[in-house]
Amino acid sequence: MANVTTLNVNGKKLRLDVDSQTPLLYVLRDYLNLTGTKYGCGEARCGACTVLADGQMMRSCVTPVGRVSDKQITTIEGLAKDDKLHPLQEAFLKADALQCGYCTAGMIMSAAALFNKNSKPSREEIVKHMDGNVCRCGTYARIVNAIEIAAGTAKEVAE
Amino acid sequence: MNDDLEFEVERYELFAEPAYNFNFNRRQFLKAFSGGIALIVPMSNLVASTLQQQQGESGRGRGNERVPDDIGAWIHIDENGTVSVFTGKVELGQNIRTSLTQAVAEELHVPLTTVRMVMADTDLTPFDMGTFGSLTTPMMAPQLRKAAAAARETLISLAAEQWKVAPSAVRIVNARFVNHDASKSLTLAEVAKGQKLVKTIPPNVSVTPANEWTIEGTSVAKVNGRDFVTGSHQYTTDIKREGMLYGRIVRPSALESTLVSSDTKAAEAMPGVVVVRDGDFIGIAAPDRQTAIRAEKAVAVHWKAPGQPGDDELFDYLKKNASTERGRSRPVGSISDGMTAADKKLAQTYTVAYIAHAPLEPRAAVAEWNGDKLTVWTGTQRPFGVRSELAEAFHMPEEKIRVIVPDTGSGYGGKHTGECAIEAARLARGSGKPVKLVWTREEEFNWAYFRPAGVIEVSSGVKNDGSVTAWEFHNYNSGASAMQVKYDFPNQDIQFHNSKSPLRQGSYRGLAATANHFAREVHMDELAQLVGMDPVAFRLKNIKDARLQAVLEAVANSFGWDRRKKIEGRGYGIACGFEKGSYVATTAEVSVDPKTKAVKIERAVESFECGAIVNKRHLHNQVEGALVQAIGGAMFEAIQFKNGQILNGRFSRYRLPRFSDMPKIEVVLLDRKDLPSAGAGETPIVGLAPAVSNAIFDATGTRLRSLPLNPR
Numbered sequence: 001m002a003n004v005t006t007l008n009v010n011g012k013k014l015r016l017d018v019d020s021q022t023p024l025l026y027v028l029r030d031y032l033n034l035t036g037t038k039y040g041c042g043e044a045r046c047g048a049c050t051v052l053a054d055g056q057m058m059r060s061c062v063t064p065v066g067r068v069s070d071k072q073i074t075t076i077e078g079l080a081k082d083d084k085l086h087p088l089q090e091a092f093l094k095a096d097a098l099q100c101g102y103c104t105a106g107m108i109m110s111a112a113a114l115f116n117k118n119s120k121p122s123r124e125e126i127v128k129h130m131d132g133n134v135c136r137c138g139t140y141a142r143i144v145n146a147i148e149i150a151a152g153t154a155k156e157v158a159e
Numbered sequence: 160m161n162d163d164l165e166f167e168v169e170r171y172e173l174f175a176e177p178a179y180n181f182n183f184n185r186r187q188f189l190k191a192f193s194g195g196i197a198l199i200v201p202m203s204n205l206v207a208s209t210l211q212q213q214q215g216e217s218g219r220g221r222g223n224e225r226v227p228d229d230i231g232a233w234i235h236i237d238e239n240g241t242v243s244v245f246t247g248k249v250e251l252g253q254n255i256r257t258s259l260t261q262a263v264a265e266e267l268h269v270p271l272t273t274v275r276m277v278m279a280d281t282d283l284t285p286f287d288m289g290t291f292g293s294l295t296t297p298m299m300a301p302q303l304r305k306a307a308a309a310a311r312e313t314l315i316s317l318a319a320e321q322w323k324v325a326p327s328a329v330r331i332v333n334a335r336f337v338n339h340d341a342s343k344s345l346t347l348a349e350v351a352k353g354q355k356l357v358k359t360i361p362p363n364v365s366v367t368p369a370n371e372w373t374i375e376g377t378s379v380a381k382v383n384g385r386d387f388v389t390g391s392h393q394y395t396t397d398i399k400r401e402g403m404l405y406g407r408i409v410r411p412s413a414l415e416s417t418l419v420s421s422d423t424k425a426a427e428a429m430p431g432v433v434v435v436r437d438g439d440f441i442g443i444a445a446p447d448r449q450t451a452i453r454a455e456k457a458v459a460v461h462w463k464a465p466g467q468p469g470d471d472e473l474f475d476y477l478k479k480n481a482s483t484e485r486g487r488s489r490p491v492g493s494i495s496d497g498m499t500a501a502d503k504k505l506a507q508t509y510t511v512a513y514i515a516h517a518p519l520e521p522r523a524a525v526a527e528w529n530g531d532k533l534t535v536w537t538g539t540q541r542p543f544g545v546r547s548e549l550a551e552a553f554h555m556p557e558e559k560i561r562v563i564v565p566d567t568g569s570g571y572g573g574k575h576t577g578e579c580a581i582e583a584a585r586l587a588r589g590s591g592k593p594v595k596l597v598w599t600r601e602e603e604f605n606w607a608y609f610r611p612a613g614v615i616e617v618s619s620g621v622k623n624d625g626s627v628t629a630w631e632f633h634n635y636n637s638g639a640s641a642m643q644v645k646y647d648f649p650n651q652d653i654q655f656h657n658s659k660s661p662l663r664q665g666s667y668r669g670l671a672a673t674a675n676h677f678a679r680e681v682h683m684d685e686l687a688q689l690v691g692m693d694p695v696a697f698r699l700k701n702i703k704d705a706r707l708q709a710v711l712e713a714v715a716n717s718f719g720w721d722r723r724k725k726i727e728g729r730g731y732g733i734a735c736g737f738e739k740g741s742y743v744a745t746t747a748e749v750s751v752d753p754k755t756k757a758v759k760i761e762r763a764v765e766s767f768e769c770g771a772i773v774n775k776r777h778l779h780n781q782v783e784g785a786l787v788q789a790i791g792g793a794m795f796e797a798i799q800f801k802n803g804q805i806l807n808g809r810f811s812r813y814r815l816p817r818f819s820d821m822p823k824i825e826v827v828l829l830d831r832k833d834l835p836s837a838g839a840g841e842t843p844i845v846g847l848a849p850a851v852s853n854a855i856f857d858a859t860g861t862r863l864r865s866l867p868l869n870p871r
Contacts, residue, residue, distance in 0.1 A: 019449060026448050030405075035397035036390020038568075040519050041600040045810035048519055076390035089388040093380060096776050099784055100252025101387030102519040102568030108388065127818045134810070136519045137252050137569055138787025139780060140821045 247287025293838025501620025520568020613637020730858025
């Protein structure tokens with residue numbers, strides 16, 4: 001089995017040596033210590049493991065690392081620039097769009113992928129795009145609000 | 160409150176465990192307390208409010224008291240002026256880290272950032288029963304308020320003494336002590352410096368009334384929110400220790416299985432792999448996760464499982480195996496008199512399925528042995544309960560075990576037990592290295608526990624004017640929570656019957672309050688229909704409780720109940736109730752597709768009242784979240800099982816509420832500053848299911864009496 005020896009993550013070329021069949025999720029978490037990306041189901045049904053590959057939404061729990069070894073991977077750790085939060089991160093705080101926070105990284109990464117193809121998504125487009133991400137605490141309305149705040153299409157709801 | 164706790168018999172997973180353990184004793188406290196000022200909340204204040212009166216400590220005067228053995232929580236102002244609050248409570252998304260910070264900051268008159276919460280670490284925090292039952296806000300918060308107020312008064316007298324003025328001449332402004340004309344000031348650190356003062360909350364310390372709150376009662380943001388949006392918060396699943404191995408368990412083929420034979424040679428031959436065997440336990444510890452999976456698959460194993468009931472015979476099974484004893488409840492009035500007085504009678508049966516908590520962070524633990532000392536990081540709602548389980552499993556004293564709970568990826572009542580912690584600790588002992596074990600989603604479905612399924616039978620009598628004259632209610636297996644009524648029924652007989660559960664069952668958000676509200680509020684709708692009354696008017700006719708009336712009227716107003724229009728394929732339903740100190744009323748509007756009969760919840764409005772609101776924004780968030788979670792149990796969540804196997808135990812087979820299931824949600828919060836704050840994590844979940852069932856009847860004329868309402 002071929003091994004993967006370099007991976008482009010958050011703008012850096014990182015050295016490693018892992019079996020190319022290893023899911024990207026565990027390469028990020030166990031080998032690169034990027035634990036912001038979460039395991040939720042292992043079958044791409046909850047979105048907790050979402051990252052960007054060349055700007056596109058990718059469920060890392062079902063993606064063998066060999067398939068993305070030539071792509072630019074972005075994880076939640078790569079969103080803030082020089083300590084300045086990404087507008088989506090700011091908006092999630094503003095809208096209080098989390099409770100336990102376990103789904104939050106995946107939610108933010110999925111929304112970031114949406115912005116890459118549609119900077120002003122409608123509410124329906126947001127719901128459709130985000131439907132593969134689960135928030136078991138049920139903060140969906142707040143997450144939609146956060147995405148709209150980040151897109152500049154809505155203001156923060158009073159409560 | 161204590162009565163309620165005893166009444167919650169459906170916490171099946173907690174049976175046969177000691178209720179209390181006052182283990183954070185004087186010795187441990189003194190180890191942790193180096194200097195500064197400490198204010199102790201006695202355990203007895205937390206476990207039963209009636210015991211408060213017996214707390215004889217004066218706490219007055221300036222001298223040090225004897226440190227009590229009975230510590231439930233404490234506040235420490237150290238010599239650097241850092242305020243630390245030590246509590247065994249767990250943060251799982253309910254935002255108590257924030258609300259308890261607010262309580263302490265309010266009374267100490269300091270900014271939120273001055274207060275640091277130290278939570279759920281059995282070596283650092285006093286014993287706590289567990290984070291469940293919506294108890295943090297009504298029990299822990301008031302005691303921390305008192306402790307903070309007492310700390311403030313103590314600090315003020317110390318500052319006054321330095322300046323040789325009366326304490327009444329000293330105020331705290333922006334975390335600084337100032338004298339009457341603000342010509343002198345001292346920081347917290349300057350006052351605490353050189354002190355070594357330990358006090359217990361005095362019996363008559365007064366706290367700020369809710370209508371004068373400046374920090375509590377405001378929509379403070381989640382105190383560590385930034386850690387979550389940046390991915391830097393370390394959940395249990397994210398913890399890594401030097402030399403750590405990755406664990407994997409060889410699971411039986413079905414529940415109740417026994418091991419017949421196994422061959423682990425191939426797994427043992429893999430480089431770096433340790434196979435740990437102990438009775439029927441077979442576990443793997445490996446240098447990486449992929450190797451652990453390969454080793455697990457390489458174990459040849461044969462299990463034997465007995466035949467077990469399936470979901471197709473569940474409700475008959477629960478009835479057949481139910482206890483016939485009547486338990487603690489006693490009838491009120493006479494059912495036969497009530498039935499005689501009735502103009503109309505009704506008897507109906509309602510059922511609820513087993514459902515899964517499905518916390519997005521599955522059970523996880525990292526275990527590490529240092530000599531005979533064991534440290535386990537794990538996501539649990541009962542750190543001290545898990546410590547007891549570990550002590551029992553490894554035949555060792557609890558003092559040798561430390562359980563640490565990082566802020567956890569939710570629980571909803573599903574993380575009260577220590578299976579994963581024990582497994583990780585067993586693997587760590589067997590391999591001689593730290594081990595991380597993260598349950599897979601399938602393991603979480605198969606080897607945790609479920610919300611109990613149940614059968615509920617209601618028979619009732621009603622007069623033509625709408626007054627209910629008789630109410631007989633039997634709950635089989637699902638649980639007793641919120642079984643008692645807040646309606647003014649003159650004749651009641653309400654009973655809970657234990658049964659034999661084919662699946663492992665336990666606590667869930669709100670326990671059986673959802674099931675009992677479902678049965679009661681659908682039955683109330685049926686009675687309203689029977690006597691030809693409007694569902695709201697019918698309920699009001701039977702309500703004397705002013706708070707219940709208030710939430711019902713509030714939701715009816717906000718929803719526009721009286722202005723609702725009969726439209727083909729649309730229906731409107733309502734439900735109300737009470738549990739754990741708070742009141743709720745929910746309305747739902749549904750649409751039903753004329754061809755497919757598919758039901759969609761279009762709009763849900765909920766009013767909620769839990770006394771004085773501590774944090775309106777977080778309360779809003781809780782109520783909305785509970786409504787969304789309630790959609791699952793109301794509409795489609797149900798565990799399918801046969802012969803000890805869970806047939807739909809993964810996310811591709813078990814449907815959870817998603818973005819597209821979300822109705823338009825409106826929340827109406829009633830802020831009763833004159834009433835003590837109750838917890839709010841559970842009760843907002845109970846009203847949606849009956850409201851939706853009633854709305855479906857309104858739209859279609861069909862009564863649905865089983866949860867989930869729309870299983871496919």
